[in-house]
Amino acid sequence: MAKARTTYACRDCGSSFPKWAGQCPDCGAWNSLEESISAPVKNASSRFAGYSGDAQNRIRPLSRVDAQHTRRIPTGLPELDRVLGGGLVNGSVVLIGGDPGIGKSTLLIQALAALSEQIRTLYVSGEESAEQIGLRASRLGLPVDRLELLTETCVEGILGLAGQHKPDVMVMDSIQTFYSEQLQSAPGAVAQVRESAAQLVRFAKQTGTSLFLVGHVTKEGALAGPRVLEHMVDTVLYFEGEAGSQIRLVRAIKNRFGAVNELGVFAMTENGLKEVSNPSAIFLSRHEEHVSGSAILVTREGTRPMLVEVQALVDQSPLGNPRRVALGLEQNRLAMLLAVLHRHGGIGMYDQDVFLNVVGGVRVTETAADLPVLLSVLSSFRDRPLPAGLAAFGEVGLAGEIRPVPSGEDRVREAAKHGFRRILLPAANQPRKAVKDIEVIPVQRLSQALAVLLEQ
Numbered sequence: 001m002a003k004a005r006t007t008y009a010c011r012d013c014g015s016s017f018p019k020w021a022g023q024c025p026d027c028g029a030w031n032s033l034e035e036s037i038s039a040p041v042k043n044a045s046s047r048f049a050g051y052s053g054d055a056q057n058r059i060r061p062l063s064r065v066d067a068q069h070t071r072r073i074p075t076g077l078p079e080l081d082r083v084l085g086g087g088l089v090n091g092s093v094v095l096i097g098g099d100p101g102i103g104k105s106t107l108l109i110q111a112l113a114a115l116s117e118q119i120r121t122l123y124v125s126g127e128e129s130a131e132q133i134g135l136r137a138s139r140l141g142l143p144v145d146r147l148e149l150l151t152e153t154c155v156e157g158i159l160g161l162a163g164q165h166k167p168d169v170m171v172m173d174s175i176q177t178f179y180s181e182q183l184q185s186a187p188g189a190v191a192q193v194r195e196s197a198a199q200l201v202r203f204a205k206q207t208g209t210s211l212f213l214v215g216h217v218t219k220e221g222a223l224a225g226p227r228v229l230e231h232m233v234d235t236v237l238y239f240e241g242e243a244g245s246q247i248r249l250v251r252a253i254k255n256r257f258g259a260v261n262e263l264g265v266f267a268m269t270e271n272g273l274k275e276v277s278n279p280s281a282i283f284l285s286r287h288e289e290h291v292s293g294s295a296i297l298v299t300r301e302g303t304r305p306m307l308v309e310v311q312a313l314v315d316q317s318p319l320g321n322p323r324r325v326a327l328g329l330e331q332n333r334l335a336m337l338l339a340v341l342h343r344h345g346g347i348g349m350y351d352q353d354v355f356l357n358v359v360g361g362v363r364v365t366e367t368a369a370d371l372p373v374l375l376s377v378l379s380s381f382r383d384r385p386l387p388a389g390l391a392a393f394g395e396v397g398l399a400g401e402i403r404p405v406p407s408g409e410d411r412v413r414e415a416a417k418h419g420f421r422r423i424l425l426p427a428a429n430q431p432r433k434a435v436k437d438i439e440v441i442p443v444q445r446l447s448q449a450l451a452v453l454l455e456q
Contacts, residue, residue, distance in 0.1 A: 008033040009190040014228040027227075036183070036191035073169070073210065076114025079266060079275040080107070082304070083237060083250050085258015088169065088210040092257060093201050095175075095230065096250075097215040097223040098239025103248055104214050106136065107239070107266070107273050108171045113142040115169050121146075122167035126153040126177030126187075140272040153187060155180045155196045159203050167209060172200060174214035176224060194228060201232050230254065241268075242361035247282065248273060249362070252302065261365070262302030280307035280418055283360040293380030296391040296420065297372040298411040299364050305407065305414035307391065309359040310369065312376035317353040328358030329369060337396060341374055344400030344446050352381065368405040370396035371424065371449060378453055386453060391415040392424035400446045404428035412438065424452060 007016045011034055013027040024032050072087030081087045084094070098104050105128070112121045125133055130151050137144045148165065152158050155178050162170060172178065178196045179187040186192070197213065204211040213233065216224040223230060230236050236254040241247060250264040265276040276282060284296065284307055293312045298305060310329075317323065326334045334356055342348045354377060358364055371394035379386050393411055395403040405411075408429030415423050416438040427442035434440075443449045 007036055007191075009036050009194075010034075011190045011224070012227050014190065014194060034190050036185045036189050073115070073119070075111040077107075077111055077273075077275060078277070079264035080111060080250065082302075083252045083255075083258075083262045083264040084235065085252075085255055085262070089234075089257050090168075090208040090210060091205050092235065093204050093211045093213065093233040094235040094237060095213045095215055095223070095233040096237040096239060097217045099217060099241075102239050102241050103266075103268055103273055104239050105173055106140070106268075107250075108173065108212055108214065109133070109137060109147075110140065110142060110272055112169065112171055113137065113144055113147055116146040116148075117143065119168040120148070120166065122148045122150060122162060122165055122170045123173070124150045124152060124158055124162075124171060125173050126151070127174060142272075153178050155199050159199065162203065162209070163207075166207070169210045169212075170204075171212040172214065174216060175200075175229070176216050197229055197232055240361070240363070245361055247276075247360055259302040263304065263306070280414070283308040283362060284418070290385035290388055292383045292385050293376055295372040295376035295379065295386055296415075297358075297364070297369050298391050298393045298415050298423070299362075299366060299368055300405075300407055300411065305410045307414065307418055307420075308362050308364065310372045310376045311357045311359060312373070312380045313355040314349065314352050314377060314381040315355075317351055319353075322349070322351060323353045323355075325354070326356040328361070328363050329356055329373065330365070333367075333370075334373065336398075337370055337374055338377070340396055340398060340400060340446065341377070345374075345378075345450050347378065347381070347450075349377070349381070366405065367395035367403075368393040368411075370394060371402065374446070375424075375449070375453060378450060382453070384453065387422060389419070389421040390424065390452075391420045391422070392449075394424070394426040394429070394443070394449075396446060402426045402443050402445065402449060409435075412440065424449060 007018060008020045009016045010024040010027060010029060010032045012029040012032045015026040020033050023030050074087045075081055096104055112123055115121050130149055133149060175193060175197055176188045179192050180195045183191050183195055200211060218224050234256045238251045238253055240249040240251060246268045248266040248268055252260055252262045265279040266273040267276055295310045297308050297310050299308055324331060324335050338349045372392045375386060375392055393405060395405055397403050404426040408425060409431045412423055412431055412435050416435050422439045422441060424441045427444045430440055430442045
């Protein structure tokens with residue numbers, strides 16, 4: 001039998017090398033190679049030698065595949081179901097990551113407690129004792145009479161017991177604490193995380209068990225462990241939240257069974273996580289009087305249109321190199337938009353500090369925020385509030401044109417539902433039919449959009 005040997009695996013890309021190096025030759029990451037033990041592997045060809053069976057059951061035309069609608073299992077938390085694409089799919093593997101203490105375990109034990117009333121569930125913890133989990137469930141007032149619990153860290157032992165218990169939904173908390181007996185490295189090592197996840201994914205696919213994997217995150221906010229871990233699972237969720245805020249956001253980064261970038265909103269309370277069915281209401285400040293530097297953006301997260309407030313502060317800079325600070329938006333795009341404002345709007349910010357913030361800790365990645373960003377910046381620079389009841393969305397091009405964005409009519413209806421009476425949008429997004437109780441202001445150039453503020 002071949003002897004086990006020491007290798008060095010990259011925690012970012014998963015590549016293995018016989019010697020340590022300061023930089024990964026494959027992905028270029030620095031200080032990412034970690035020591036691991038490579039165990040001998042059995043001859044893979046023996047598994048297929050002498051294979052006999054009905055080939056038609058394994059190789060067949062796609063036209064013969066039964067493409068019926070996939071059955072969804074509601075988790076009992078509609079906001080989590082929204083992020084998952086409508087509920088859990090049999091045999092799906094969901095990886096959820098977030099900062100320590102943000103509420104990952106709380107969310108999953110609430111979902112499992114609701115699911116246990118209808119189907120068989122199993123909560124496997126490698127970090128907390130059974131008493132700790134019991135105290136949390138008691139504090140949250142959850143129905144746990146039928147919720148099964150296992151505290152174990154060996155993957156082979158867990159899968160053996162799960163094969164006897166046959167759960168429909170299983171939670172593994174967390175993947176960095178489990179280990180496989182086939183490897184000699186410590187739990188949390190790149191090789192252990194990869195091998196443990198591979199065995200769990202194989203078990204989920206073969207048995208049809210829906211599986212949740214809880215993952216740690218690095219100080220940069222990315223999921224810890226090899227990058228291949230995200231490719232192995234069906235869905236990747238990030239649990240986000242600002243320090244000191246009760247608002248928690250669950251965002252889908254990858255989803256084979258639903259929309260990507262779907263957003264679920266929760267509020268952390270004494271009784272656990274409570275769903276926020278109308279997130280636009282909490283992301284709007286509703287100032288008692290009109291203030292400068294505030295604009296309302298109609299954004300879209302996955303399939304949900306949502307209203308958020310964009311605030312800007314423009315102040316004389318004492319520095320030779322003015323600061324550009326953006327929270328919730330891309331900083332480089334802010335610098336680009338300020339250049340467009342100077343070139344096509346005739347308003348320069350080269351001697352001004354510009355601070356930008358999205359209220360509520362929401363992170364906006366779509367280009368529909370361009371127009372509200374420039375409106376809020378100009379409002380603060382002129383110290384002139386935007387017209388009351390005005391919302392906006394639209395992409396600003398480098399030539400000063402206002403470009404359309406997807407789902408324009410849905411955004412207009414969302415703004416009207418929350419009491420806004422005027423909406424500034426790209427001319428190409430103008431609704432074909434008039435929307436009741438709202439005035440649509442279509443613009444094609446940046447100069448037309450700025451006139452809405454300057455003429456007030």
